[in-house]
Amino acid sequence: MPLTKEIVTQTLSTLQGERAYKIIETLFDAGYDAWWVGGAVRDMLLGRIPVDIDIGTNAIPQEITTLFTRSNAAPSVFGSVRILLGDRQLEVTTFREDDEASDGRHPESVVFGDREQDAKRRDFSVNAIYWHPITGEMYDPFHGEEDLKERLVRFIGDPAVRIKHDALRMLRAVRLRAKMEGQYHPETYRALQEQAQLVEILSGRRQLEETEKMLKCEHPARAFEDLWELGILQHFLPELHACKGIPQPADYHHEGDVWEHMMRCIASLRHDDHPDVRLAILFHDSGKAKTFSLEKRIRFDEHATVSAALAAGALRRLQCAKKRIEKIEWLIKHHMMMSTFLEIGEERKAHWYFHPWFLELLRVFELDIAGTEPSDYDFYNRILKDYHAFLDRHPRPAKALLTGDDVMDIMGIRPGAQVGEILLALHDAQVRGEITSKKEALSFIRGIKKT
Numbered sequence: 001m002p003l004t005k006e007i008v009t010q011t012l013s014t015l016q017g018e019r020a021y022k023i024i025e026t027l028f029d030a031g032y033d034a035w036w037v038g039g040a041v042r043d044m045l046l047g048r049i050p051v052d053i054d055i056g057t058n059a060i061p062q063e064i065t066t067l068f069t070r071s072n073a074a075p076s077v078f079g080s081v082r083i084l085l086g087d088r089q090l091e092v093t094t095f096r097e098d099d100e101a102s103d104g105r106h107p108e109s110v111v112f113g114d115r116e117q118d119a120k121r122r123d124f125s126v127n128a129i130y131w132h133p134i135t136g137e138m139y140d141p142f143h144g145e146e147d148l149k150e151r152l153v154r155f156i157g158d159p160a161v162r163i164k165h166d167a168l169r170m171l172r173a174v175r176l177r178a179k180m181e182g183q184y185h186p187e188t189y190r191a192l193q194e195q196a197q198l199v200e201i202l203s204g205r206r207q208l209e210e211t212e213k214m215l216k217c218e219h220p221a222r223a224f225e226d227l228w229e230l231g232i233l234q235h236f237l238p239e240l241h242a243c244k245g246i247p248q249p250a251d252y253h254h255e256g257d258v259w260e261h262m263m264r265c266i267a268s269l270r271h272d273d274h275p276d277v278r279l280a281i282l283f284h285d286s287g288k289a290k291t292f293s294l295e296k297r298i299r300f301d302e303h304a305t306v307s308a309a310l311a312a313g314a315l316r317r318l319q320c321a322k323k324r325i326e327k328i329e330w331l332i333k334h335h336m337m338m339s340t341f342l343e344i345g346e347e348r349k350a351h352w353y354f355h356p357w358f359l360e361l362l363r364v365f366e367l368d369i370a371g372t373e374p375s376d377y378d379f380y381n382r383i384l385k386d387y388h389a390f391l392d393r394h395p396r397p398a399k400a401l402l403t404g405d406d407v408m409d410i411m412g413i414r415p416g417a418q419v420g421e422i423l424l425a426l427h428d429a430q431v432r433g434e435i436t437s438k439k440e441a442l443s444f445i446r447g448i449k450k451t
Contacts, residue, residue, distance in 0.1 A: 007044050019085040020053040021133050023092060026067055028134055032059040033115060035130040042126045045148050055092045056118055064092055079112060097121050115139065123162060123169045124176060125154045151182030159191030167198040170232060171210035178223035196231040204319035207236050215278040221267040239310045242289040249298045255373035258288045265371030276324055277360050280331040281367045283311035308333035327357060335364045341383050351420025353390050354427065355404060394427060401430060401441035410445050422448060
């Protein structure tokens, strides 16, 4: 599957392609060897315009920064330099060979090398294809183009050794297979199964980063099915692993067990869904494994609260930011509350409908429905209609001056109807033009407190 003239033209016509070409041209004119490499070349061979373009060169970081005055001043320890062209950064990395000494988390050091050595240290054959945008040459020492024809994920060299050198490659293999809608080479598959436990040695941050990339890829459910099947998931997200085989009430869930429901939910994610929504829907029913009971019918009492706590624990382990954990926990904890919104008064609705995370909560609710068979959106549509009708009666000001958290801190109160009442009063005063600054809003709130 050679590169087509059409995809080359389309790629070079993008800002990313134009700037990546310019970098190659500058390095080439200065006498250096430089190539586009990795995912960008792979995507182009698959007929896709790449989102990111990585560049490899025999120029060392100090030589790169001399050529590009707007590059970052401190190249990374892995020999990469970020070059700023316009408003876009592109990464240029010196050809290197990885030091074989490794703790499984990352290479201990970097040794600069040539293109041939650089290709040997790459993870998969389909990521070791080099293309020169000026000469049109292709360098493909491990037959990655042939593997692409078969949509084959294959480690370069001994798969077990490649995994032991950096255990993150297991998660990358799973994501690549989902991205390509591909299949594993038998030796790669066996190594992933045999080395599955090594995922535990990765930092939580690296595990989270790959998890989020999987949730954003074209087929996230395929990736998580593979994580379960290969035995990897139980070693870093046991909260999700436990959901396989947990039955659901047949009257409401024709799709199957809890795991099947969760997979249908993440399969319904859109490219524009917020990262916190993605994680919330992934964990939203994780508590069902702990709350399962059989009393006339299958029940999961308080599963939303339990799921929220499990998600928070998992995300802390994955070194997720505290603010994000609080938000994701809130989204999961309240995803079963939608039935109350049509029954409460204006003040209480203000607490929810003016909440900065409400639309994301609504999206979690929508995804929960999408993962259920049959999918009945009638109630969701009624809430959405009521939400817009409420905003018509109480149009949002250009910018809310205080949040519900601010109100609770100032008033010393807990979440509840009173918060909604105060937010609604503050909102209406802002719409009337009586309050125009945060200082005035604080005075308004303190005035309520005194009375």
